[in-house]
Each structure stands twice: as C-alpha cells, then as structure tokens.
Amino acid sequence: MTTIHPVAGVRIGIASAGIKKVGRKDLVVFELAEGSATVGVFTRNAFCAAPVIVARENLAATQPKYLLVNTGNANAGTGASGIEAAQATLAALAQAAKCEPAQILPFSTGVIGEPLPVAKIEAAIPAALSDLQTNNWAQAAEGIMTTDTRPKVASRQVEFGGERFVITGVTKGAGMIRPNMATMLSYVATDLAIDEVLLQQALLRAVDQSYHRITVDGDTSTNDACTLSATGQSALPRVDSDNELYQVFCETLDDLLLELAQMMVRDGEGATKFFQIEVSGGKTEQECLDVAFTIAESPLVKTALFASDPNWGRLLAAIGRAGLHDLVIDDVTLHLNDVLIAEQGCRAASYTEEQGVAAMAPTDIVLRVGLNRGPAQTTVYTTDFSYDYVRINAEYRT
Amino acid sequence: MTTIHPVAGVRIGIASAGIKKVGRKDLVVFELAEGSATVGVFTRNAFCAAPVIVARENLAATQPKYLLVNTGNANAGTGASGIEAAQATLAALAQAAKCEPAQILPFSTGVIGEPLPVAKIEAAIPAALSDLQTNNWAQAAEGIMTTDTRPKVASRQVEFGGERFVITGVTKGAGMIRPNMATMLSYVATDLAIDEVLLQQALLRAVDQSYHRITVDGDTSTNDACTLSATGQSALPRVDSDNELYQVFCETLDDLLLELAQMMVRDGEGATKFFQIEVSGGKTEQECLDVAFTIAESPLVKTALFASDPNWGRLLAAIGRAGLHDLVIDDVTLHLNDVLIAEQGCRAASYTEEQGVAAMAPTDIVLRVGLNRGPAQTTVYTTDFSYDYVRINAEYRT
Numbered sequence: 001m002t003t004i005h006p007v008a009g010v011r012i013g014i015a016s017a018g019i020k021k022v023g024r025k026d027l028v029v030f031e032l033a034e035g036s037a038t039v040g041v042f043t044r045n046a047f048c049a050a051p052v053i054v055a056r057e058n059l060a061a062t063q064p065k066y067l068l069v070n071t072g073n074a075n076a077g078t079g080a081s082g083i084e085a086a087q088a089t090l091a092a093l094a095q096a097a098k099c100e101p102a103q104i105l106p107f108s109t110g111v112i113g114e115p116l117p118v119a120k121i122e123a124a125i126p127a128a129l130s131d132l133q134t135n136n137w138a139q140a141a142e143g144i145m146t147t148d149t150r151p152k153v154a155s156r157q158v159e160f161g162g163e164r165f166v167i168t169g170v171t172k173g174a175g176m177i178r179p180n181m182a183t184m185l186s187y188v189a190t191d192l193a194i195d196e197v198l199l200q201q202a203l204l205r206a207v208d209q210s211y212h213r214i215t216v217d218g219d220t221s222t223n224d225a226c227t228l229s230a231t232g233q234s235a236l237p238r239v240d241s242d243n244e245l246y247q248v249f250c251e252t253l254d255d256l257l258l259e260l261a262q263m264m265v266r267d268g269e270g271a272t273k274f275f276q277i278e279v280s281g282g283k284t285e286q287e288c289l290d291v292a293f294t295i296a297e298s299p300l301v302k303t304a305l306f307a308s309d310p311n312w313g314r315l316l317a318a319i320g321r322a323g324l325h326d327l328v329i330d331d332v333t334l335h336l337n338d339v340l341i342a343e344q345g346c347r348a349a350s351y352t353e354e355q356g357v358a359a360m361a362p363t364d365i366v367l368r369v370g371l372n373r374g375p376a377q378t379t380v381y382t383t384d385f386s387y388d389y390v391r392i393n394a395e396y397r398t
Numbered sequence: 399m400t401t402i403h404p405v406a407g408v409r410i411g412i413a414s415a416g417i418k419k420v421g422r423k424d425l426v427v428f429e430l431a432e433g434s435a436t437v438g439v440f441t442r443n444a445f446c447a448a449p450v451i452v453a454r455e456n457l458a459a460t461q462p463k464y465l466l467v468n469t470g471n472a473n474a475g476t477g478a479s480g481i482e483a484a485q486a487t488l489a490a491l492a493q494a495a496k497c498e499p500a501q502i503l504p505f506s507t508g509v510i511g512e513p514l515p516v517a518k519i520e521a522a523i524p525a526a527l528s529d530l531q532t533n534n535w536a537q538a539a540e541g542i543m544t545t546d547t548r549p550k551v552a553s554r555q556v557e558f559g560g561e562r563f564v565i566t567g568v569t570k571g572a573g574m575i576r577p578n579m580a581t582m583l584s585y586v587a588t589d590l591a592i593d594e595v596l597l598q599q600a601l602l603r604a605v606d607q608s609y610h611r612i613t614v615d616g617d618t619s620t621n622d623a624c625t626l627s628a629t630g631q632s633a634l635p636r637v638d639s640d641n642e643l644y645q646v647f648c649e650t651l652d653d654l655l656l657e658l659a660q661m662m663v664r665d666g667e668g669a670t671k672f673f674q675i676e677v678s679g680g681k682t683e684q685e686c687l688d689v690a691f692t693i694a695e696s697p698l699v700k701t702a703l704f705a706s707d708p709n710w711g712r713l714l715a716a717i718g719r720a721g722l723h724d725l726v727i728d729d730v731t732l733h734l735n736d737v738l739i740a741e742q743g744c745r746a747a748s749y750t751e752e753q754g755v756a757a758m759a760p761t762d763i764v765l766r767v768g769l770n771r772g773p774a775q776t777t778v779y780t781t782d783f784s785y786d787y788v789r790i791n792a793e794y795r796t
Contacts, residue, residue, distance in 0.1 A: 046725040047718025047743070077711050079728070079744035112711030113745050222715050299697070299783070303791035313475050313510030317620050320445025327444040330477070345445070346477035347511050385697070387788055393701035 004155045005166040006134040007189040009033035009231025013131035014143040017124035019117055020072030020110060027121060028143040029093070029128040030067035030187060036231045037193075038064050039200040040105070041207050043224035050075045050082030050116075051106040052223055054090070058102045065103040067187060067227065068093055070110075070121055071146050071172075076222040077113040085116040092122040096129055107185055107225055109146055109172065141170040144185055147392075148173045152263040154256050160248055165192045165234045167249075167256050171226075173264035184211065186226035186260060192249060193232030194239040202250045203228040210257035214381045215296050216268040216389075228253075265381045270388030273305050276366045276381055283374035287324050291369060292380035294322040302385035305365070310356030312342040319369065333370035336360065402553045403564040404532040405587040407431035407629025411529035412541040415522035417515055418470030418508060425519060426541040427491070427526040428465035428585060434629045435591075436462050437598040438503070439605050441622035448473045448480030448514075449504040450621055452488070456500045463501040465585060465625065466491055469544050469570075473506040473514040474620040483514040490520040494527055505583055505623055507544055507570065539568040542583055545790075546571045550661040552654050558646055563590045563632045565647075565654050569624075571662035582609065584624035584658060590647060591630030593638040600648045601626040608655035612779045613694050614666040614787075626651075663779045668786030671703050674764045674779055681772035685722050689767060690778035692720040700783035703763070708754030710740040717767065731768035734758065 011031040019026045032038060040059050042052050058064065068089060075082045086108070090101040108116065141151035155168040169188030194202070207226055232238065239246045266274055277295055282288035295301055298318040304311040312334055320329055334342040336359035341351050359365065409429040417424045430436060438457050440450050456462065466487060473480045484506070488499040506514065539549035553566040567586030592600070605624055630636065637644045664672055675693055680686035693699055696716040702709040710732055718727055732740040734757035739749050757763065 045715060045718040046722065047714045047727040077714060077740070077744045079742050082744070112715075222711075222718065299787070300791055303788050306788065307792035309792070313620075316445045316475060317443060317510075320443040320620065324444065329445040342475070344477050346475045346480070385788060387785055389697070390701050390704065390783060390785055390788055393698055394705035394707070 002153070002155060004137045004153055005157045005168055006137065007166050007168050007231060008134070008191045008233035009036060010189045010229065011132040011134055012136035012140045013128040013133070014136060014139045015124040015128035015131060017070065017120045019070055019120055024072070025139070025143040026071045027124045027128050028069040028140050029125070029132065030069075030140070031132050032065055032067070032229050033231050033233065036063065036229050037196045037199055038227055038229040039196060039203050040225060040227040041203060043221055045222050045224075047077075047222050049108060049223040050078055050086045051108045052225060053083060054086045055105040055107065055225065058105055061102050062100070063103070064105045065099045066093060066097060067105050067107065069107040069144055069185065071144060072110040073108055073114055073116050074110045074112050074223050075108040075116040078115060082116065085118050088118045089116070089121045093125050096125050105227065107223070109144070109185055109223055112222070137168055137170060140187070144170060144172045146172060147269075149267055152260055152267070154259045154263075156252050156256055158248060158252050160236060160245055163235045165190060165236055165249070167252055169256055169260055171260040171264060173267045184221060184224045184226070184264065186211070188227070188253070188256070189229040189231065190249070191231050191234040192236060192239060193234070194230040194246070194249070198239060198242070198246060199228060199230055202246075202253055205250060206253045206257040209254055210261035213379065214261045214265050215293060216265065216271070216383055262381055265383055268383040269392045270386040270390075271383035272363070272386050273384040274364045274381070275305055275383060276364070276379060277369065278366065278377070278379045279369045279371065280377035281371040281373055282376040285376045285378050288371070288376050288378040289380070290324065291319055291322045291371065292378055294318050295367070295369070296380050296382035299385055302382075305384035306386045308357070308360040310336055310341060310353075310360050312347060315367070316342060316345070327371075328373075331372045333372065335368040337366050400551070400553060402535045402551055403555045403566055404535065405564050405566050405629060406532070406589045406631035407434055408587045408627065409530040409532055410534035410538045411526040411531070412534060412537045413522040413526035413529060415468065415518045417468055417518055422470070423537070423541040424469045425522045425526050426467040426538050427523070427530065428467075428538070429530050430463055430465070430627050431629050431631065434461065434627050435594045435597055436625055436627040437594060437601050438623060438625040439601060441619055443620050443622075445475075445620050447506060447621040448476055448484045449506045450623060451481060452484045453503040453505065453623065456503055459500050460498070461501070462503045463497045464491060464495060465503050465505065467505040467542055467583065468507070468519055469542060470508040471506060471512055471514050472508045472510050472621050475511040476513060480514065483516050486516045487514070487519045491523050494523050503625070505621070507542070507583055507621055510620070535566055535568060538585070542568065542570045544570060545667075547665055550658055550665070552657045552661075554650050554654055556646060556650050558634060558643055561633045563588060563634055563647070565650055567654055567658055569658040569662060571665045582619060582622045582624070582662065584609070586625070586651070586654070587627040587629065588647070589629050589632040590634060591632070591636035592628040592644070592647070593636070596637060596640070596644060597626060597628055600644075600651055603648060604651045604655040607652055608659035611777065612659045612663050613691060614663065614669070614781055660779055663781055666781040667790045668784040668788075669781035670761070670784050671782040672762045672779070673703055673781060674762070674777060675767065676764065676775070676777045677767045677769065678775035679769040679771055680774040683774045683776050686769070686774050686776040687778070688722065689717055689720045689769065690776055692716050693765070693767070694778050694780035697783055700780075703782035704784045706755070706758040708734055708739060708751075708758050710745060713765070714740060714743070725769075726771075729770045731770065733766040735764050
C-alpha cells in the first residue's frame, strides 16, 4: 500500500449525486487555499466537451479556488445547452462556497451526448462541501472512477535543504485509453510555492513524458484534462527561477505522472499485457515517436501481443510503414527484453523460437528497437488488443 | 456470375508446387505477348519483400514477358538470401521459357520470415507453362489466394468506335486488409495498345481511387503489388495521347479496380460490415482523407460498427482528432444512410435512436460526413473490428 501524503492547502470533499447510479460516489470537490497557483493541460480534440471549454476560459481569467468533478456524464456532444449546464453547476457551488463562478473549474466524465443532470449535482454540493478534508485523496481517486477497475493515486514526499515538500495526484484511466468514457482526468497538487510560468512548464514537460507517451487504441478523448496546483504552504522558499529546488520538483513530478500514466495502461480496456516500447538511434525524437506509436497502435502487433506471439515480421512491417525518410530496414535491430530477435531485415541468426516464446510469456514485456541512424530516443507504453477489448467497446452503449 | 473476358495476348498457367500444402494451386504464371507494355505500383513500406525489390528492378530495366506468382511463402524478412531465392526462380522459368530472367517479375505471398522453397517452385514451372491458356483468369484468381475466402476477379468489355477492348483483372485480399499475409497482389490486363507513360498514369490514378481508399486495420504490407499490362492486340488504334479512347479506358479501369478493392474489403478478416465513408465539404482532398481514415481506423468506431451501434459521439471524437486546422465541430453534419444523426456538435434534434438502429442494421452502411468548409470530397471503404478479427490475427502463427 502506497503512502499518500496530504497536500497542505488542498481539501477534498466527495458526495453521491446519483448521476448515473444511486449511492455511487460521483461528485468530487477540490478546494484550493488562497494564494494557490493552478495550471492545466486539456484535450487537443476539436470536439471538446462543454466543461473543457468553460474550464479553459476560467483558468485564463483567474486563479481557481475550486475544482468540481462529476462522473456518470461527460457533458460532451451537448452543444450550447451543455455550456449552460456546466455554468449552472458552477453558480450553485459558488453560492454555497461564497466565491465567483469563474473561480471554479468544471470537469465531467461519463456518457457522451446526454444532458448533464444539473439539479442532482446542485443537490449534492452541500454534502461535498461538508466533507472537505485534507486526507481525502484516496477517496478522490475512487470518486473520479468510471470503468476503471481500481483507483489510481501516487504521492511523493521529498527532503530538500532540511525541509520537505509533497506532490500528490490522482488520475482516472481514460484519455487515449478509455476515450469512450470520454476522459482522462488527473489532479495533482504540491505544497510548494511556484511561479505560475514555471509551474506550467513543469506540467507540460511531465505530461509530455507520461500521458503523451501512452496509448491503448490511439483514440483521443473529448474531455481529457490534467491540472497541477501549487498551494505555497510548504516551509521551502518560493520557486521563482530555474533553480535546484525547481529541478528536484520537476524530476519528482515527472516520476509521479509516469507512475500514474503507467497505472492507466495497466488498467486499460481488456489489457492482458504491459508493453514498453523503447526506440533508440533515431535522428530526432519525433521519428522515434513515429516508430513507437506506429508499433503501439498496430492492430496486428497488438493481437500478436495478446497471443504472446514473438511476431517480428509484424514489428518490422510496422516500423517500415512509420514514414521515416530513407529508412534502411537492414540497419534496424529488435530485442524482446534481452533477446535479439531480428537484424539485417530478417530473423537474427542466434534467435530461437523458444527464446521468443519465453520473452513473450510474462505480463510485462520490453521491446527495444534500434534504428541505428542517430542519437535520439523515446519510450512509449501500451497494451494488447484482446477479445475483451472488443467486448467492452462493442457492448458499452447497450 | 460475372462474365470474364479473356485478354488477347495474355495466357495464364496454374500449377501445384506444394509450397505450403500438397495439392493446392499455389503457382501462377502470366505470359504477356511480344509488344506488351506493363507498369506497376508497389508497396511503400520500407520493409519490402525480396520479390518486390527484384520486380521493381526488372520492370525498370525492360518489358516483362512473364509474371511469376507463388502463394504460401512471402519471401519477406529473408535478407540477402531472399533476393537470391527470387532470382533462382526467375532463372528456372527463363530457361524453360527461353527468355532472360530480367524479363520476368516475381511475386510472393504467404508466411513472412521463412526461406522460399526454390526447388519446389522450379519443379512446378513446367506444369504451369504447359497449362498456359487465355481462359484461365478464374483459375488465376483462385491460384493467388491465401486466406481469402473467395476468389476476386472483375472484367469489362467496352464498345468504342465500332470496335471493342477488354480489361480483366484479379486480386487477392491483403494489402492494408491482410498485411499479416504480407500481400495484396493484383494483376490487370487490357488488349489495348497504350503508351507506357499514359498506362502508368492510368494505373496510378485508378489505384489512388481504389486500393488506396480501403483499409481494414491501417497496416500496410511488405509485398503489395499491382501490375497493369497492355498487349496491343485489340483492333483499336494505339493510345498515345490523352484522347477520348484514353478517357474511356481510364474510367473503365477506375471502375474495375474499385470493384476489386471493394471485394477485398468485403472479404476482410472477421468482417461483418461494409462501411462506406463519404467525406465532403473539406478545404482539400487531403483533409477529407485525414477525416475518413481517422474514422475508418478508429478501434472505437470499428467496435461500435461491429455492435451495430449508431455511436455518433465516437464519430465526432474521431473527426475532432483528425488534425484539421481550425475545425469547427459545430459545422459538421453526420448522416447514416439518409438519417441526420448529428449537427451543431450534438445529436440532431430530429434524430431518434430507432432511426439510428435501423440505419446500422444492414451489412452495408454509408456514413456521410459534411465538413462544410470547402469544395473537396472523398470516399473510403472499411469494415468493422470483430471477435473474429482478434481470433484470426492472434492465432495466425500458431
């Protein structure tokens, strides 16, 4: 069991609004202490949900005092009335919490295309506010779940210069993993005081190496959002330059988001494997990413992975169609874990089918692709395509 | 039953070499009469098979007299020895047929990474040559099959200026459909006499509107090849300019290749649906293609299609992530057959779930996407992701 460190300046309240199921914890309120700075990253999908539009606007206008999250309904594909519904829930929380509606960011996850049940959310807000406490991170991780099979929370406490700071975060597995649930949502907070521009840089960098490095099926959701809040209640000095403390913070944040991202892959729909794809020797990081994602999203690779089949032909075929200019396939090397399986455009001379079968047997498998044409590298995480993936996504609406 | 018109100047011989299964017709020889012109289109995959490398070279050097096709073994992922094996089969046919090896194009389809059984092919060449006749197109369509469930042949006879010309072709369903079988192979011939440059233009145009408009899983094969031969034995005058006869030829070829391409989609792995995606109102054809292929290759769309689920949220989400600059999702309209299902970023007011269910019930479904921002349009054909797709691709090697 991981230790969850509360973040001074963040209180969390959970309630049951009965949005989709009666009695389910489906409403989470994060309260951020006066003086907190919050930054966010949102879906790049042009078809973005009403709460994403409102949250972006409010975040640009002022510093949020509250984050309001509901599950059971994504408020996506709801047009102009979806915006009004999101605003109505903010008005209700603002009145109860005595702040401005613009000081709240809304987040929704769940079914697309159904009207948000505003009255149910309004009715549950008092219960969420009376539940506010600093020790509720584990409950928040449960409260934002939809089809996740387990809550996802990660936490770090770091010693620096005789003092300590904390970073704690929760996520739910959606995003590129469960886009049908229309959301990856992630809330992370630290008690450090950090300049907002530096905070935004840290979040972008960490997301780029974690949430942007995972895929289950290549689909991107309409509601994806990740926020990072800094409450400034640690005894450590305010971070307003790229100093040593900032570096330590960034590294800790990178590590924490990667842990949360990997939890999402492991909990991916129908997942039976955790597939780590390391591509090295590219001319640029982008071409390493192109190769890694072409492999990660190839249905032929993913079905072979489900079958624990060391199918190096499909791997080379995926690399060959990744669009790299002047790629010489004979220069490419493939390792499964430590086993060299292919080189010079064909099966490695030293390779035996027994080695391949042994390498594919565990749940966790590392594929190492050597492009041997440059210094760049990257790592991407994905999972397999199983019968359950088809079942879950074919049956979801029924 | 379609009428198959033989092409004067093309004789075809089929034999059983026992490459993978004893007794199976697995070797096909096309003989092209003296004076024939042949052009080809090959896979763009950087990991291309030995026969593709050899065929490209030979086609650039001289006009082919023979096409030599084997199934059961793709001769892909076989490195330098694969090239030698392909050359050895050409040498054997050249000796028996009294031509130069460079006047033959080799084609292989089947398992990747296994050595081509050259001796078996050499032994069967005399039988294939003694079988040569003009009426063997249906047999050729069967002889090039691998996991195809049915042969694919199409034929046209066209009246022009009191004379006639013929175009006949065969294909096997691979390519972007069955890349694990490592091949879409297609052989088309006409008895017209056509300038080689014009012939190449006609093929590129027709392939672009047919084989390049179909996808099952987005994977591209290592062996894809399509050739077009013109024997010049029709009584019609030689086509050496972009005249009316050339236009008629091109239109007929477009139509024929589209028929063959659609046959491949319908015979796609595990396919239960035929999904035609028409995207109109784009600024450019490329952005229409980006939208159409993002929809066609979305696992979430494909599993919903398998479930006959009119899931417009997944469709809008796929359109939203297709990468179109400044796309306004509220301008997009979605029709299933003639039913308006979504507009203004949400479910159409007139839409009922009953209409959607009725539209999704047949095997053949047309999705019409209106981008409403320009004059361009395109059409793409695909199929669904079923349990059988996973089964076929997870079990293929075992």
